[in-house]
Amino acid sequence: MSHEATTGQAHAAHAHLDSHGHAHAHGHEHHEQHFIQKWIFSQDHKVIAKQYLISGIIWAVIGALFSVFFRLQLGFPEDTFPIMEKFLGHWAKGGKLTPEFYYALVTMHGTILVFFVLTAGLSGTFSNFLIPLQIGARDMASPFMNMLSYWFFFISSVIMFASLFVQTGPAAGGWTTYPPLSALKEASLGSGLGMDLWLISMALFVVSQLLAGLNYITTILNMRTKGMKMTRLPLTIWALFFTAVLGVLSFPVLLSGFVLLIFDRHFGTSFYLSEIFIGGKALSHIGGSAVLYQHLFWFLGHPEVYIVMLPGMGMASEILSTHSRKPIFGYLAMIISLTGITALAFVVWAHHMFVTGMSPFLGGIFVLLTLLIAIPSAIKVFNWLTTIWRGNLKFTVPMMFALGFVSLFISGGLTGIFLGNSALDIHLHDTYFVIAHFHLVMGVSAFFGMFAGIYHWFPKMFGRFMNNTLGYIHFFITLAGAYLIFWPMHYEGFAGMPRRYYDYSAWESFKQFGHLNAFISVVVIVVFFTQLLFVFNFFMSIFKGRRVTNPNPWGSTTLEWTTPIHPGHGNWEGDIPEVYRWPYDYKDDGQGNDFVPQNIPLKPGEEEH
């Protein structure tokens, strides 16, 4: 195998100066660390990545369980489920979910999945894990700040979790928490203490994301190893870089929106409130605008969907290429399209607000900008398809998930063209069509990217493999389940069936979907248990999985596979390898291998890609 040669060469080829002062971090010089320092308050990016991943998995199980609960209500509005009373107590007395808690569950499901799982759990895990390993750095620019970012996330998680148990229930105004509903205690039970905790938790979450994002950007820009030009970065790093840029530029706006909301709730201001009569009283607030909050929220809210999407795009690109034994097609076009998506992500937010009564002219501008995003997205899809065209496809579990990612991204992405076109959005807005659209594209598809990444880098994380058979079962049930759940929802959306309804049986226009709702709920339960199987596989494999014997098990070209099987803090035992070529040299190396790692110097006469 060439990997021994590879690492050997890397060590011998150059005397790389560790310019960033991390000499202390070299694994082999390391003295034994205390358990707390090593595993809890760790500054090792790999440990922090695992902390993010495991926190994300725990949150994902909670968030998914909530969806099972509210799907039981939606699928079987007439029935009672005593098991729900066990979990939810008085919120489901006699096994019947109350409307208040139904809305709380819907809200928490969205908050948890979007922020805690698909933001912190996804880019938190893979940015931390892959950035130093793939760019050739011993750690992040500021390992301490990195640790802080996780612990801010942790505190934010604890507060959010605690909010589930307050007497008036957690926030229940939807994950978007539009005021006045979220601003006034009188408007909803969930707008009491639960909402305060939600806001505090989210504010801390934003702090965590900013600390993390600044660190990722700095690390990528400043700490690349010798020879690692920006145009030699793997697409994962490009994607994670843009993810961080999006977060750093848009999260502060969200924070400002939240701060104003806190002021309106407690300090008598009227940023979002005007002319309200509620609870038998006319409030004194005048002059605010409820729509202002929506602008502030969606200024993050829309980039947020790309924060969720881009890491999956990057990882899918990397994995499709590796397991097709073929370079990614159109590397530069991929970077340009990522840039395009990132830039456009900031100027499309108001397409969430076409029916708020905003100026039709402004609406028209946002239609134009929104539909422009379809172009870089289309470029990516065609490039992925061309990547597997005439490849030598190895259907490993990560490859299956990456292929599933592409299929789901197409299905979910195309419906965005409906919703981005304001005239069509009028009827489809806030219906099940929207649910189908964003669950396919930024829900399941992003999850498929994440799963692909977990299966692919698990050997690097834990020195063991996850079980393949369980992986395949997980893949097929989840893929089929995703389509079975969300495909029919498009039809419900065409019929105008609104989102966030507790019960449809009183509606002449929507009650005909009763059987369909029951069917969807059954699939949801099956898919939920399949995810538990994945969680089980994950944790069992950490301890019992098949051991990795080859440091580069997938025959990959990127730098993370030049580290030892169990890299210490500092990643490389000797010098950091130098980089000589682009990350997708999947070609004959002249020694019987079908790939040439980035740290192999060009042969005499060989031209760089």
Added chain:
Amino acid sequence: MSGLIVTALVVLVFIVIYQIAKASELATILRGEEKVKSQTNRLMAWLMVAFFVLGMIGIFKCHESLIDKMLPESASVQGDHYDTMLIVTLVLTGFVFFVTQLLLFYFIYRYQSTENRKAFFYSHNNRLEVLWTTVPALALVVLVVIGLKNWFTITDKAPDNAMVVQVMGKQFNWLIRYPGADGVLGKTDFRLMNDANNVMGLDWNDPAAKDDIIVENGEMHIIKDLPVHLVINSRDVIHDVGLPHFRMKMDAVPGITTTMWFTPKFTTDEMKAKTHNPNFVYEISCDQMCGKGHYSMRGTVIVQTGQEFKEWMAKQPAYYANVQKAATPETAVPAEGAAPTAPATDSTAHKAADGTTAHN
């Protein structure tokens, strides 16, 4: 106890599945990894083909069983344009969907790893990139043009002959107001609102308010073929006037007045005949999450002929006259210059009226 047993069972099942999976892993090593890998690879390629075929059959079946359950044809003139645009977009995106998914699954099958397959080193082709940048761009131009044309038509000013109706959302129902004989909606002020005798905060100093008619059960009557101009706002939180049959929707925001207009094409009775459903009714759904009763915030629209509407309207008393008649000495409509804050008795009346305190 039963919960514990269920949990234990689930864990047990997982352990069994894991052990089987683990055993297959060991068997792999015994039987020679390479051989098993190539078998698995072939199996996966075929499973993906099967998935694609079953998926396409599923899409067809799904379409067949759900198409009749969708909304009937659009009941407004604007909705017709909407439906045309929807179909154009569906055909276009549907085509892209089938072609790209077909390519994806075909490539999966066609280029599965075999013993002597070598991947083709093909890193870029700028011509191709330009091709699949411009073709989608052109398709999108078509969609944007159709979309904006419809958008600006729909959001344009309502015609002068349109009937004006106000829709006000509150937790959790709709209040409908007609301008009365003078054709002018009277002034309102939210500080004048109370649930006992001024649900929409009409200003009795304004003569135009005195003949206004309020329908408190969320039943909106409109006339076939006559454009209706809805003036929309909210009393408390954000609601949304959703009219699926007319393909219309607009938020109701406190402190901000929004509008929309459309021309109904069929009376409710005609729709009953068209859908063969004697219970057919046009519904107003709240499409913006507004609290615990969001799902029950149902209004109705009754589309009538001009004559029927006139007859119905003649029976509606003006709100002012109505509350005057019902007034007892304590809750009588205050004379000129009503106090901005509602009297204490109103809050109890409110609670009783819409049951917002029913759950605690």
